[in-house]
Amino acid sequence: MLKAMCESYNALQSQLVDLMNKNTEKELSPTKKRKSETSNNNNGNIIGNSESSSTDEEESCKKPREEIIKAKISRAYVRTELSDTSLVVKDGYQWRKYGQKVTRDNPCPRAYFKCSFAPSCPVKKKVQRSVDDQSVLVATYEGEHNHLPPSQIEATSGSSRLGSVPVGSTPVKSSGPTITLDLTNSIKSSDEARNSKPKLDSPEATQYLVEHMASSLTKDPNFTAALAAAISGRMFSTNSN
DNA sequence: CGCATTTGACCAGCGC
DNA sequence: GCGCTGGTCAAATGCG
Numbered sequence: 251m252l253k254a255m256c257e258s259y260n261a262l263q264s265q266l267v268d269l270m271n272k273n274t275e276k277e278l279s280p281t282k283k284r285k286s287e288t289s290n291n292n293n294g295n296i297i298g299n300s301e302s303s304s305t306d307e308e309e310s311c312k313k314p315r316e317e318i319i320k321a322k323i324s325r326a327y328v329r330t331e332l333s334d335t336s337l338v339v340k341d342g343y344q345w346r347k348y349g350q351k352v353t354r355d356n357p358c359p360r361a362y363f364k365c366s367f368a369p370s371c372p373v374k375k376k377v378q379r380s381v382d383d384q385s386v387l388v389a390t391y392e393g394e395h396n397h398l399p400p401s402q403i404e405a406t407s408g409s410s411r412l413g414s415v416p417v418g419s420t421p422v423k424s425s426g427p428t429i430t431l432d433l434t435n436s437i438k439s440s441d442e443a444r445n446s447k448p449k450l451d452s453p454e455a456t457q458y459l460v461e462h463m464a465s466s467l468t469k470d471p472n473f474t475a476a477l478a479a480a481i482s483g484r485m486f487s488t489n490s491n
Numbered sequence: 492c493g494c495a496t497t498t499g500a501c502c503a504g505c506g507c
Numbered sequence: 508g509c510g511c512t513g514g515t516c517a518a519a520t521g522c523g
Contacts, residue, residue, distance in 0.1 A: 346494095346495070346496085347495075347496060347497080348496090348514095348515070348516075348517095349497090349498085349514070349515060349516080350496095350497075350498075351512090351513065351514070351515095353512080353513070354511085354512065354513090360513090360514095362514070362515075366495090374514095376514095
C-alpha cells in the first residue's frame with residue numbers, strides 16, 4: 251500500500267509542480283494594491299497552500315525591508331448555509347474573534363480570528379464569504395500553529411477514535427492543518443470486511459484486505475489529492491525551516 | 492462573575 | 508499632506 255501511495259504521490263507531485271509553474275506565470279498581473287495576499291497561488295477551486303518559497307524573491311524585489319521570514323498563508327473553502335451568518339469555520343482549532351470589518355471588494359463582513367488554544371500561537375485567520383458564491387466561506391490562515399490541534403490532543407490523550415476531527419460544516423477544499431480526509435468509505439469497507447469475515451487469521455485474507463484498501467484509496471481522487479497536499483505541505487515546511 | 496463577542500476608534504500602508 | 512482602506516485594539520456588551 252505504501253508503495254502504491256508513493257507512486258501515486260510522485261505522479262501527483264509532478265503534476266503539482268507543473269500547476270505551480272503555470273500559476274506563477276499567470277500571477278504576473280498584480281491587481282491588489284496592498285502588500286498582502288500576493289502569495290496565494292490558488293486557482294479557484296484548487297486549494298491555495300502557498301508557501302514562501304516562490305514569494306521570497308518577489309518580496310525581496312518589491313520591498314527590501316520586507317522580512318524574508320514571512321507568515322505562511324493558506325486558504326480553506328468551507329461551504330455553509332446561506333442563513334448562517336456566524337462566519338465560523340470549524341477546523342479543529344480554537345479561535346477567538348478580535349475584529350470584523352466590511353471590506354471594499356466584498357459587501358460581506360470579514361471576521362478576524364486569533365488562535366486561542368495556545369496563548370503564544372501566532373496563527374491568525376480571516377473568514378469572509380466568497381463574492382462568487384456566498385454560501386462558501388473563505389478562511390485565510392496566516393502562520394503556523396506551534397502546538398497540536400485540540401482534536402489530536404484529545405485523540406492522543408483519550409480514546410483514539412477514527413475520524414475524530416470535528417468538522418461541523420461541509421468542507422469544500424482545505425489545506426495545511428485543515429486537511430480533511432474523507433476516509434469513511436475505506437473505513438466502512440474494512441469494517442464490513444471485518445464484520446463479514448470475523449476470522450482474518452489467514453494471511454491470504456489479510457493480504458486481500460490490504461490490497462483492497464490500497465486500491466480503493468489510490469483510486470479515490472479525493473484521497474490522493476489530499477495526500478499530495480499534506481505531503482507537499484510537510485515538505486515545504488521542512489524546507490523553509 | 493468570568494469569558495467571548497461586538498463594534499467603534501485608532502493606526503499604518505498606500506495612492507493621489 | 509490627505510484621504511481611503513485593511514487590520515488591530517479595547518471598552519462595552521452579552522451570555523452561560
